[in-house]
Amino acid sequence: MKKQLKETPSQTAGPYVHIGLLPDVAGIDVKHHGITGHTGLKDGTPITITGVVRDGSGEIVKDALLEIWQAADDGQFADGHNGFARCHTDFETGEFRFETVKPGPVAWTDGSSQAPHMTLMIFARGINIHLHTRIYFADEAAANAADPVLNAITAGRETLLAKPDTNSNNSYRFDVSLQGEAETVFFDI
């Protein structure tokens, strides 16, 4: 098949993205919004992922919006699957927080397995086209070592590993760096 149309070009989500995507955060009361920082996944190990997003000067970005999409704990995306969540970086602290369950291994293009991961997309003022990355788990060393995507990364692989919080069970830390020394690996998928 040959493409007939060009995709609509992206434009930045801007600083007021919350009005449309998390209206309660903007101060707007919408009854049926229904999208939060929790996925709808119940089976498996409950986890929280917190972190901040830093810009190229190390400043914490306080107007970003983040979305995750992930498999269930069996690695599947069955009908009715709700592996989606969205949250913002706090206006004061810059911290974001997702609550979900740990995903299972997802099939790769050749039928082999990918290590447990979730897709993360980042939107903000100054980001002309959303940034696409993945959250892997530092405590899945064996699966990570065999992951085809991690293994394609020549530098910065550790930027995709959420670190278990030693003080709190099933909590992970995942900081994003948009630019600079510790720049997160971003994908064109």
Added chain:
Amino acid sequence: MASNTKPAFAPRDRTWHPKGLTPAYNSSVLRSPKRALLQMPTSLSETSGPVFGHDMLGENDADMLANAVVDGDPVGERIVVSGRVLDEYARPQAGVLIEVWQANAGGRYRHIRDGYLAPLDPNFSGYGRCLSDSHGNYSFRTIRPGPYPFPNNGPAWRPAHIHLSLFGASFAQRLITQFYFEGDPLIRHCAIVNAVSDPAAVDRLVARLDLDNAVPFDALAYKFDIVLRGREETPLDAEHG
């Protein structure tokens, strides 16, 4: 495990989209990655995606003239915005969740972080939401937003625009954009618009006056068609979409 998970989407045309770093748009300077994006084939993680149904919609989500009314109609030019959502292979995209946000007629956002001196409109929130139908058609009612100033290497003005967020069946199709209004002289001065370098691509962000769809003695109309990434092959079996 599904066997039809071979790469399904070609990479985006990154020369058509805005680059990450566009120095004339000041905010992009420290928020754009310096390393090249890593190209990877799509797997089930990207070909699947969240499904949103009508249960996601509040009664007046697609009617921004009504959904925040306290004691009267919102101030401004009443408009109907409609269009079609297609993919790159010109296939209609049904069930696309379109989330909408915009400033009011004076260019002020109802957002705790917007301190622009133009007044809030007590009857307008700037929040909206709709789903495309089985033919890919969508529409919502609103007021035409006003231009507003923003800091950017000195003072600058945004052309009137409405923000749209789009979900196709695959998370790989995720897109956030803005559209502008035909004839607005601010479009060519805007550093955010000009982050898109190809004039043909800029043109795709401009909604056209759509007199055929105007509602007599009620509302003008604008047409804005949307194209999402296209999946090269149709899945062989019922992969979750």
